[in-house]
Structure formats: C-alpha cells, structure tokens
Amino acid sequence: xxxxxxxxxxxxxxxxxxxxxxxxxxxxxxxxxxxxxxxxxxxxxxxxxxxxxxxxxxxxxxxxxxxxxxxxxxxxxxxxxxxxxxxxxxxxxxxxxxxxxxxxxxxxxxxxxxxxxxxxxxxxxxxxxxxxxxxxxxxxxxxxxxxxxxxxxxxx
Amino acid sequence: xxxxxxxxxxxxxxxxxxxxxxxxxxxxxxxxxxxxxxxxxxxxxxxxxxxxxxxxxxxxxxxxxxxxxxxxxxxxxxxxxxxxxxxxxxxxxxxxxxxxxxxxxxxxxxxxxxxxxxxx
Numbered sequence: 001x002x003x004x005x006x007x008x009x010x011x012x013x014x015x016x017x018x019x020x021x022x023x024x025x026x027x028x029x030x031x032x033x034x035x036x037x038x039x040x041x042x043x044x045x046x047x048x049x050x051x052x053x054x055x056x057x058x059x060x061x062x063x064x065x066x067x068x069x070x071x072x073x074x075x076x077x078x079x080x081x082x083x084x085x086x087x088x089x090x091x092x093x094x095x096x097x098x099x100x101x102x103x104x105x106x107x108x109x110x111x112x113x114x115x116x117x118x119x120x121x122x123x124x125x126x127x128x129x130x131x132x133x134x135x136x137x138x139x140x141x142x143x144x145x146x147x148x149x150x151x152x153x154x155x156x
Numbered sequence: 157x158x159x160x161x162x163x164x165x166x167x168x169x170x171x172x173x174x175x176x177x178x179x180x181x182x183x184x185x186x187x188x189x190x191x192x193x194x195x196x197x198x199x200x201x202x203x204x205x206x207x208x209x210x211x212x213x214x215x216x217x218x219x220x221x222x223x224x225x226x227x228x229x230x231x232x233x234x235x236x237x238x239x240x241x242x243x244x245x246x247x248x249x250x251x252x253x254x255x256x257x258x259x260x261x262x263x264x265x266x267x268x269x270x271x272x273x274x275x276x
Contacts, residue, residue: 012168014161017190020171029175032183036225037190044191047207051195056206072208076224 042079046090050075053094063093159196159243164266167247174232174250181232184225185250189234192220193245202240217248217263235263237270246270 014020021030050060050071057071064071074086091098174182188209195205211219211233219233233256235248248266251259 011165012163014163015158017161017186017193020161020163020186026175029179029183029186032180033186033190036183036187040187040191040224044194047191048194048198051198051205052200054200054204056204057208076208078224 039078039080042082042087043075043077046082046087047075049090049094049096055094060090060093064089157243159193159202159245161193161247162244163247164249166249166262170250178230178232180225181222181229182250184222184229185220185232185234187225188220188223189236189247192218192236196238196243196245202238213260213263215264215267217260217267233259235259237263237267239270 058068061068061071196202199205209223222232234250237246248263
C-alpha cells in the first residue's frame with residue numbers, strides 16, 4: 001500500500017497527460033497508455049460529439065431511445081466493439097454529418113501496427129488512370145483519379 | 157487558452173508507486189484523464205462535463221477511474237480539481253478503495269488551501 005511522509009504542495013505544470021510520462025522509467029505505462037489511446041479513438045470522438053453538443057449521457061440516451069447505462073457502456077468500450085449503427089445514431093442525435101475515410105497508413109503507423117479503427121487494414125489497390133480510348137484523359141482528370149485512389153470517402 | 161495540468165507533491169509520490177506496482181491501472185486512469193482533458197476543451201461549459209469514468213466528490217473534486225482499461229484491474233481513483241478561471245486541472249492524488257477516505261480528506265484540505273490562496 002502506498003505511504004506518504006511528506007504532503008507539502010510543490011507543484012509542476014504540464015501541458016498534456018502524455019507529458020507526465022516522458023521519463024525512461026515511465027516507458028511501460030506510456031506504451032500501455034498509447035495502446036489504449038489507439039484502441040479508443042473513435043469512442044472518444046463519439047464522447048466529444050456528445051460533449052460539444054452540451055448533452056449529458058441521460059439526455060443523449062433520451063434522443064437515441066436507449067438507457068443512460070447503454071451510453072455509459074458505449075463510451076467505456078473499445079473501438080472494436082462499436083457498430084456502424086451506433087456511430088450513425090450518435091451522429092443523428094448530435095446533428096453531425098458522418099463520413100468514413102479510408103486512408104493508406106503512414107509508414108510510421110504501419111510499422112507500429114497502431115492503426116486504430118479509422119484506417120483500413122489492407123492498402124487499397126491504386127486506381128488506374130483512364131485507358132486511352134477514343135477520348136483523351138485530361139491532366140486534371142488523371143490527377144483527380146490519383147487523389148481519389150489515395151483517399152476514398154464514403155458518405156453514410 | 158488551453159487547459160493545463162498542475163501536480164501536487166503527493167501526486168508525484170503516488171505516481172511513482174503506481175509506475176512500479178500498478179502500471180496497467182495508472183495507464184488506464186491516465187487515458188481517462190486525457191479523455192477528460194479533451195472533453196474540457198470541447199465542452200461549452202466545462203463544469204457540466206460528465207462521463208461514466210468521472211465521479212463527482214464534494215467541494216468540486218472529481219474522481220477519474222480506470223474503466224475501459226481492461227479486466228482484472230484494481231479499482232483506482234485519480235482525484236482532480238478543475239479551475240475554469242485559469243483553465244488549470246489540479247492532479248491531487250491517486251489511490252485505490254483502501255485509501256479512498258484518506259485520499260478524499262487530503263483532497264478536501266488541498267482544495268480548501270487552493271481556494272484560500274485564490275481569495276487572498
């Protein structure tokens with residue numbers, strides 16, 4: 001059990017929670033903190049949508065037609081436990097537009113394996129520029145095809 | 157102005173103990189603290205922020221728990237006190253069920269001192 005010999009208030013200031021874990025001996029905690037953060041990005045985004053709308057869990061539950069306990073459970077779950085239906089319901093209740101983005105993982109993210117749930121597991125097959133048929137593809141059409149291959153957006 | 161964190165010496169001591177003895181609990185509680193910080197930034201009124209991992213105590217003290225950090229974790233509470241005027245979140249102490257009443261007493265004394273300092 002923890003003990004205290006001195007309870008004087010010498011204080012230090014930090015700009016973020018992660019800054020509390022910068023020493024080498026904090027590495028184990030830092031790694032677990034980062035893993036938890038990566039597993040709850042979407043859940044946290046839902047919580048922030050509710051907070052920005054100024055709603056309590058009970059108020060959101062009333063809008064979504066479920067219990068406050070259900071909202072509490074959703075907001076303490078992992079991204080992997082969410083369904084598209086839950087995300088849609090949050091978006092509707094907080095008057096938010098919903099878009100799902102599939103992005104190619106950056107090299108650093110791909111190496112660490114910490115993709116989160118917003119990024120697809122397999123990289124996409126790049127979309128090819130239009131084949132030369134009778135019509136000539138303009139430079140801007142080729143550019144937009146390449147951009148679309150890199151970033152695909154699905155509106156729900 | 158963004159919210160920042162201010163620690164007490166007791167928090168620093170407790171954190172050391174948790175880093176060595178209960179790193180998983182500490183990571184889970186800090187993840188929830190990070191979520192709370194983001195909610196403070198996003199909320200139209202920071203004092204109305206609510207969540208399943210937040211437990212209001214007396215004198216405006218809030219306990220952040222380890223929920224969502226996985227199963228088989230010891231019940232852990234990180235006690236914080238928010239000052240919206242200076243956008244400061246004071247990290248008071250961290251403990252478990254066994255130390256709960258002593259922790260809350262310490263938090264109440266600390267918050268009283270903070271308020272007295274403010275009044276002067």
